[in-house]
Amino acid sequence: INLDQLEGFSPKAEVTPETLAEARLIRDPRKPIVILGRGDVEVALTVKAHRVSSGARAKIEAAGGSIEIIA
Numbered sequence: 001i002n003l004d005q006l007e008g009f010s011p012k013a014e015v016t017p018e019t020l021a022e023a024r025l026i027r028d029p030r031k032p033i034v035i036l037g038r039g040d041v042e043v044a045l046t047v048k049a050h051r052v053s054s055g056a057r058a059k060i061e062a063a064g065g066s067i068e069i070i071a
Contacts (some may be wrong), residue, residue: 004039011043
């Protein structure tokens, strides 16, 4: 998943595999989620994913968001 795909989430939203599936950005919430840095994020999001690229991490944190790595 790239950052530009997360634009539809509201500020302070929690982005999880389940919410990504509800938004039809992924098909199976049981598969590992990787957040990549293409695009920008303008709102603070709480992102829960299996892996996050360093570029995506920097952009999410710069927007006031946070990241939680899940197993």
